[in-house]
Amino acid sequence: MAYKHGTYGEISASKAVAAAQADTVVVYVGTAPIQKIAGYSTKGLINQPVRLRNLAEAKATFGYSEDWAKFSLCEVFDEHFNNSVENAGPIYVINVLDPSTDKGTQVTISDADFTSGKVYIANDLCDVDSVRVTGKVLDTDYSVTYDAVNDRVVVEDLTGAMTEEDITYYPVDVTGVTSSDIIGTDSGGVSTGIQAIKKIYAKYNAVVNIIAVPGWSELPTVYTAMVAAAQKINGHWDAFVIADIPLDDNGTPVDTKEKAIAWAASNGYNSEISKVCWPQVKAGNGKIYHGSTVVAWEMLRVDLANDSIPMESPSNKEIMATAQYFGASATNEGYDDTECNDLNEKGITTFCFNSGWKVWGPHTAAYKYGTTMDPRCIFDVNMRMLMYITNGFQLRHGTEIDSPMTPAQKDTIINTENAELERLKANGAVIGEASVEFLETDNPLNNMLNGDFVFNISFTATPPFKSATARVAYTSDGFAAFFGGE
Numbered sequence: 001m002a003y004k005h006g007t008y009g010e011i012s013a014s015k016a017v018a019a020a021q022a023d024t025v026v027v028y029v030g031t032a033p034i035q036k037i038a039g040y041s042t043k044g045l046i047n048q049p050v051r052l053r054n055l056a057e058a059k060a061t062f063g064y065s066e067d068w069a070k071f072s073l074c075e076v077f078d079e080h081f082n083n084s085v086e087n088a089g090p091i092y093v094i095n096v097l098d099p100s101t102d103k104g105t106q107v108t109i110s111d112a113d114f115t116s117g118k119v120y121i122a123n124d125l126c127d128v129d130s131v132r133v134t135g136k137v138l139d140t141d142y143s144v145t146y147d148a149v150n151d152r153v154v155v156e157d158l159t160g161a162m163t164e165e166d167i168t169y170y171p172v173d174v175t176g177v178t179s180s181d182i183i184g185t186d187s188g189g190v191s192t193g194i195q196a197i198k199k200i201y202a203k204y205n206a207v208v209n210i211i212a213v214p215g216w217s218e219l220p221t222v223y224t225a226m227v228a229a230a231q232k233i234n235g236h237w238d239a240f241v242i243a244d245i246p247l248d249d250n251g252t253p254v255d256t257k258e259k260a261i262a263w264a265a266s267n268g269y270n271s272e273i274s275k276v277c278w279p280q281v282k283a284g285n286g287k288i289y290h291g292s293t294v295v296a297w298e299m300l301r302v303d304l305a306n307d308s309i310p311m312e313s314p315s316n317k318e319i320m321a322t323a324q325y326f327g328a329s330a331t332n333e334g335y336d337d338t339e340c341n342d343l344n345e346k347g348i349t350t351f352c353f354n355s356g357w358k359v360w361g362p363h364t365a366a367y368k369y370g371t372t373m374d375p376r377c378i379f380d381v382n383m384r385m386l387m388y389i390t391n392g393f394q395l396r397h398g399t400e401i402d403s404p405m406t407p408a409q410k411d412t413i414i415n416t417e418n419a420e421l422e423r424l425k426a427n428g429a430v431i432g433e434a435s436v437e438f439l440e441t442d443n444p445l446n447n448m449l450n451g452d453f454v455f456n457i458s459f460t461a462t463p464p465f466k467s468a469t470a471r472v473a474y475t476s477d478g479f480a481a482f483f484g485g486e
Contacts, residue, residue, distance in 0.1 A: 024303040024310065026210040026296050027092040029182055029194050030072035035099040035127040035172040036063030036146045036153075046098045047184070047192040049200045053090045055081035059148055062095060065124055068288075070174040071097075072215035079293045080300075084284075084320050088301040092206070094196050096184070099127045102176035107169055112155070114162040121153040125171035128153050134166040182216045183225040194222075194229045197239075207237045207391050209310070209384070210299055214290035218246035220267045227271045236394050238387035240380070241274035242292040242299070243365075245348065247327040254278075255330040257339065261346045264365070270347065272366035272377040273387075277349045281321040281357070288325050295349060298359050310384035311429035313362035313464045315349070321357035324350075345369035362464045378463075385429060385461040392420065393457070405453060410438055413455060421459055434459035 027049065034040040044050070045062065052058045058077040068075040073093050081087050104125070112119045121131070131144045131153060138144065143156045155167060184193020191198060200208050211230050216222045223243050230239040245260050247253070254263050260278040263269075269276045277291025298314035306312055326332040335343075340352040340360045347368055349361035366377040376382045397413060414436045421434040435458050442454040 023206065023308050024210065024300050025092060025200070025206045025208045026212065026300050027094065027197055027200060027208050028073060028076045028293075028296075029094045029096065029184075029197070029211075029213045030076070030215060031070065031097040031174055031177055032062035032073040032093070032095040033065045033071045033124070033172070034062055034095060034097060035125065035129075036148075037061070038128050038144070038146065040129065041098075041100055045095055047094060047096055047196050049092050049094050049196060049203060051090050051092050051204055051206075052077070052081075054087070062093070063146070064148070064151075067124060069215070075214060075287075075289060075293055076212075078287065079289055079297045079320070083297065085318050086301055088297055088304060091300070092200055092204070092208070094193070096181045096193050097172065097174060097177055099129070099170075099172040102173050103127065103130070103170040104173040105171075107171060109167040111164040112167045114157045114165055117157050117160070119155045119167065120147075120150075121155065121167070121169065122151070123153075123169075123171060124151065125173075126153050127170045127172055130168075130170040131155060132168050133162075134168065136162070136165065179216060179219050179222050182213060182222055194225050197229055198234050201234050201237070207395065208233055209237070209239045209387060209391065210242060210296055211239050212242040212292045212296040214244065214293045217241075217243035217292055220269075223267075223269060223274075227274060230273055237391050238273070240299075240384050240387065241271065242296045243269065243274055243276050244280075244290050244292045245269065245276060245278035247279060247325075247330070253327060253330065255326040255332050257335060257343050260343065260348060264346065264348060270365050272364050272374070273383055274365045275349045275361075275363075275380055276347065276365040278343065279327075279350070280325040281319065281351050282323045282325040283320050284322045289321075291349065291351065294319050294321070294351070295359055306429075307427065309424065309427060309429050310388055311381060311424075311427065311462060313379060313381050314359045315362040315380075315464065316354065316358050316360065318356050319351065319359055321351060324352070362466060379461070379466075381464060382461045385459075389457060389459070393417065393455075396420070405451065410453070414438060417455065417457060421457070424459070428462055430459045431462050432460045 034045045050061060055077060058081060065071045065074050073095060080089050080091050128144055128146050133142050136142055141159050143158055145154045147154050182193050184195040186195040197208055200206055211226055213222055213226060217226060226241045230241050233239060245254060245264055254260055264276055275295055277295055280291055281289050281294055295314055298317050298319060302312050302314050302317060303310050324334045337352045337354050340350045343350045344361040344363060347363050347365045352360045362379050364377050364380055364383055376386060396416060417436040421430060424430040437456045439456055
């Protein structure tokens with residue numbers, strides 16, 4: 001038995017199936033156009049988690065670009081904070097782009113005309129901190145600012161004497177960012193990329209429970225890293241992963257449901273602590289969103305409507321979309337819900353029109369219809385409720401660690417957890433009998449002598465209403481009415 005010091009939660013094998021976590025905490029890892037933010041290198045914007053509450057704060061903190069292929073976090077900002085259905089936040093983001101190292105060849109603007117007092121640089125990639133006027137002194141002869149309204153860099157003459165001057169700057173080069181940067185490292189007390197997720201607890205006193213990396217999670221190495229990082233964050237917390245199946249795999253289109261199913265199977269996108277999404281969605285504004293972004297937003301929105309209890313699947317909930325999107329050159333015209341069910345039965349979450357455009361699929365990626373599996377793998381709410389219980393137990397009792405463990409304290413913990421289960425039953429998140437036990441078989445004397453105690457919690461998460469069938473039969477009995485019969 002490993003040494004323990006603190007509260008811990010373990011998801012055990014199901015019995016028959018089988019924080020108070022105040023908020024749903026969604027974290028995204030990707031790239032943001034921080035080259036537009038003056039002094040970005042000193043503002044904790046690189047490989048550091050940052051909490052964002054609205055679009056204005058996101059733009060002011062990280063900048064904004066419509067080029068989501070380069071700046072993946074801007075898609076996240078738009079989905080969460082510019083959503084025609086409903087905005088949902090806060091969110092936490094980790095940007096891995098460092099313009100000081102991820103930079104291209106220096107650009108020179110010769111004989112820039114300062115006769116009006118200002119010169120504008122309308123290059124979306126311009127690193128504002130690298131802008132220089134040749135032979136002049138920054139903040140003495142000229143200033144450099146970013147105009148967010150018009151999306152341009154402004155170089156202003158502070159002397160009134162500048163006419164035609166040479167300006168140089170470095171553009172950011174996002175091609176320098178690789179999957180290794182997204183996955184990150186954790187060494188010598190320094191964490192980057194996905195590994196930096198662990199910083200959120202100490203910085204914000206928030207427990208991460210949803211992880212998404214749109215634009216990158218379609219890479220198997222990234223998906224594997226996400227699943228690994230989601231387990232026991234800070235040695236304690238459990239999180240759920242939302243990932244994507246690609247529309248194109250190194251030049252090979254993944255543009256039909258058969259191809260998507262085969263791709264997910266061959267690349268091992270089947271973790272029980274994840275949802276896997278395909279294809280992407282197109283909104284009325286013409287923008288394309290990754291499925292993982294849409295589902296993570298929907299999960300947060302639905303959780304918020306349920307007091308932050310993950311008791312309800314995001315499936316069959318309205319989204320900002322007008323069509324399924326299979327790629328610019330795809331000929332696929334889309335699937336109805338019957339065809340989408342072919343994806344669902346293989347554990348793939350998709351999107352379809354069902355009295356409006358909806359997320360479609362309540363399962364985890366481990367679900368495979370007709371196969372034997374742990375019942376906890378069937379629905380996303382099963383796994384997320386298990387995580388909710390383990391995380392909540394640790395949060396409720398973490399401050400009690402190293403205090404005297406008396407029989408009365410044991411009873412207090414049992415009573416507290418029973419009360420929590422009763423609260424969840426009252427909210428409809430748990431059905432049937434739920435129990436908290438302190439078993440002698442799981443608490444041998446040697447463990448208790450070392451201060452290690454185990455409590456067994458069993459419950460049934462309320463299942464989704466996945467299908468309903470009305471069996472209607474025709475009968476000729478009604479003709480008896482012609483002869484006065486009933």
